[in-house]
Amino acid sequence: MDIEIYTNLAYIVAAALFIFGLKMLGSPATARRGNAFSSMAMLIAVIAGLIGSQAVSYEVIIVGILVGALIGTLSARLVAMTSMPELVALFNGSGGASSLLVGWATLYYSEGEVVPTFTAATIVLAILIGGLTFTGSLIAYGKLSERINSAALVFSGQRVLNSALLLAIVACAFLFCREPSATSVYLYALLGLALLLGVMAVIPIGGADMPVVISLLNSYSGIAACAAGFAVGNNILIVAGALVGASGIILTNIMCKAMNRSLANVLFSGFGAAKTAKAVEGEVKPISVEDAYYILEAASNVCFVPGYGMAVAQAQHVVKELGKILEANGCEVSYAIHPVAGRMPGHMNVLLAEADVPYEQLVEMDDINPRIENVDVAIVIGANDVVNPSARQDPDSPIYGMPIINVDQARTVFVLKRSMASGFSGVDNPLFFGDNTRMLFGDAKESISGVIGEFG
Amino acid sequence: MDIIFLTFILVLSVFLGFELISKVPATLHTPLMSGANAISGITLAGAFLAAGATDNDMASWLGGAAVAFATINVIGGYLVTDRMLGMFKSKRGQ
Numbered sequence: 001m002d003i004e005i006y007t008n009l010a011y012i013v014a015a016a017l018f019i020f021g022l023k024m025l026g027s028p029a030t031a032r033r034g035n036a037f038s039s040m041a042m043l044i045a046v047i048a049g050l051i052g053s054q055a056v057s058y059e060v061i062i063v064g065i066l067v068g069a070l071i072g073t074l075s076a077r078l079v080a081m082t083s084m085p086e087l088v089a090l091f092n093g094s095g096g097a098s099s100l101l102v103g104w105a106t107l108y109y110s111e112g113e114v115v116p117t118f119t120a121a122t123i124v125l126a127i128l129i130g131g132l133t134f135t136g137s138l139i140a141y142g143k144l145s146e147r148i149n150s151a152a153l154v155f156s157g158q159r160v161l162n163s164a165l166l167l168a169i170v171a172c173a174f175l176f177c178r179e180p181s182a183t184s185v186y187l188y189a190l191l192g193l194a195l196l197l198g199v200m201a202v203i204p205i206g207g208a209d210m211p212v213v214i215s216l217l218n219s220y221s222g223i224a225a226c227a228a229g230f231a232v233g234n235n236i237l238i239v240a241g242a243l244v245g246a247s248g249i250i251l252t253n254i255m256c257k258a259m260n261r262s263l264a265n266v267l268f269s270g271f272g273a274a275k276t277a278k279a280v281e282g283e284v285k286p287i288s289v290e291d292a293y294y295i296l297e298a299a300s301n302v303c304f305v306p307g308y309g310m311a312v313a314q315a316q317h318v319v320k321e322l323g324k325i326l327e328a329n330g331c332e333v334s335y336a337i338h339p340v341a342g343r344m345p346g347h348m349n350v351l352l353a354e355a356d357v358p359y360e361q362l363v364e365m366d367d368i369n370p371r372i373e374n375v376d377v378a379i380v381i382g383a384n385d386v387v388n389p390s391a392r393q394d395p396d397s398p399i400y401g402m403p404i405i406n407v408d409q410a411r412t413v414f415v416l417k418r419s420m421a422s423g424f425s426g427v428d429n430p431l432f433f434g435d436n437t438r439m440l441f442g443d444a445k446e447s448i449s450g451v452i453g454e455f456g
Numbered sequence: 457m458d459i460i461f462l463t464f465i466l467v468l469s470v471f472l473g474f475e476l477i478s479k480v481p482a483t484l485h486t487p488l489m490s491g492a493n494a495i496s497g498i499t500l501a502g503a504f505l506a507a508g509a510t511d512n513d514m515a516s517w518l519g520g521a522a523v524a525f526a527t528i529n530v531i532g533g534y535l536v537t538d539r540m541l542g543m544f545k546s547k548r549g550q
Contacts, residue, residue, distance in 0.1 A: 021491075022491075022495075025480065025488050026476075026477075028483060028546070031484055031487060031544065032541040034491075035487070035534065035537045036538070038491060042498065042534070045498060045501045046500050049501025049504050053508050054508070055504055055505075056508060057508055058508065060516045061508055064507060064527065065527050068528045068530075068531065071528045072527060072531035072535065073532070075528075076531070076533075081540070081543075088486075088490050091490070091494070091528065091529050091533050092529075095529040098497065098525035099522075101522035102519075105506035105518035105519045105522065106506065108518065109506055109509045109511075109512055182514070215489065218492060218496070221529075222495075224496075224499075225497075225498055228502055229462075229499075229502060230462055230466075233462070237498055237502050238465050239465060240498040241496065242469030242472075243472065243476070243492070243495065244493070246469075247476070247477040247489075247492045248489075250477045250478055251489060345485035345486060345489060346484060346486035346489070349484075350486045353540070353545070358545055358547035360547050361547075362483050364482050
C-alpha cells in the first residue's frame, strides 16, 4: 500500500511536468526546454512505474529497454530531416503496438481471477486502437517512403468489406467481454481484425492527405495508451494518453480546415481517385535562369512558397542561400508556408529551420495573403495544390474551397517545376498559364543554384 | 468507484490537452507532434507489470515486447524532437 502511494505521488509530479513541457512547446523560444521537461516527466513516471510494479525478475525488462533504446537512438540520430514524416509514423506505430501488448498481457497475469467486464472492455479497446495504430502507421510509413504506391487505393466493395469488418469487431468484442480469458478464441479474432482494420483504414487515403492521417494516428496512439491505462488501472497512462489524444485531434482538425474538407471526406473518399475537374488549357511562358536573375535583382520583396517538391529536391539549403543574397541586395525576403504543405504538419518549417532560416521569416498563409499584392516575386518551389487558383475559381475542381496562398495575385510568379505534369492530387493548375507566371523548368536545386551563380 | 475516479481523470486531461495545444503556432507543428508522440510511449510505465512477472511466461514475453516497443517510441521520440528543436533559431541568435 505504501509503495502505491509513493508511485502515485511521483505520477502527480510527472503529470505536472508533462503539462509544463507541452505548454513550453508552444513557443519557439522555450520549445527545446519544454521537450526536456517532458522527457524528465517520462523518466520519473517510468521509474515510478518500475518500482510500483514490484517486478520480481528484471531480465526481460532490461533486455526490452536495451533493444528499444538502441533502435530508438539510432533512428533518431540517423534520419534525414526530409524523412521526418516516415520516422514519426514508425514511432507512432511502435507506441500503438506497445499499448496492444500491454492490454493483451493483462489477461495473462490476472489468470485465475475473474476479469471484470469493465476491464475486459478496456482491454478490447487497447487491443483495437493499438492494433489499428500499429498497422495503420506501417501503411502510412510505406506510402510516405514510397515503398508502396502512395496513391489512394479504392476498389469496389470496399465499403461493404469495411462495414463487415466493423460488425465482426463489435461482435467479437461483445462475445469476448462476456467471457474474458486469455484463451478465448474471440481474443485472437480481435487481434487479427484490429491489425486488418489499420490496413483497411489507411490504404484508401492518398499521399497528399498524409498530414491528416499522421495527426490522426498520433491521436490514436494516445487514446490507445489511455485505454491501456484503464486496463491496468494506471493514472499516468490515462493523463498522458489523453493529452496526446487531444493534441492529435486538434492537429487533425487544423489540417482538415486547411484543406476545406471534413475528416470523413479525407478518411473515406479516396480523394483524387475519381473526380474530374475542368481541363486547363493555355500557353506556359518559360523563363531562363538569366532572365529570372534580372527580375530578382530588381525585386524589393520576394516570397518563397515551398512544397513537398522542395523536400524531394533537397533544395532547402540553396533556397536559403538565395534568400540571403536577396536580403544583402536590399530585398525583403519571407517564406510563406501553407498548413498542409509537405507530408506532415509543419514539415516545411523543419526543413527551412534545418537550413538556418530564422523562424521570424516563416510566415503563415493568413499573414501573407492580405499583403501578397506587394510581393514583387513569389517563387513557388515544388508546391502545386496549395497555390492552385482553381480552389477559388472553379466550383468543379476537387480542391474548390480549400484556402490557398494567393501567389497568382503577386506581381510576378516563378514556378519551379521539373516538367508539366499535374500535382499530387492530379488536378490541373491554371496558375501555370497565368499572365504574370513564368515557368522555370528543371530540377529546383539546379535552377536556384543557377540563379545564385548569376548573382555571383 | 475506481471507474468513476479514472474517468474523472480522463475527462479533465482531455480538456487540459485541448487548452494546451490549441495555441501552438504552425511553425512548431512537427516538433509538437513528435514530442506528443514520445509522450504516448508512457505505456512503458504500464508494461513493467507484465514484463516483471515470473510466474507466467506468456505475460513476460508480451510485456518484454511492449517494453521494447514503448522504449523505441520514448527514446526515439524525445531525441528526434530535441534534434529538430535545436535547429529552430531566432534572427537575434544568429
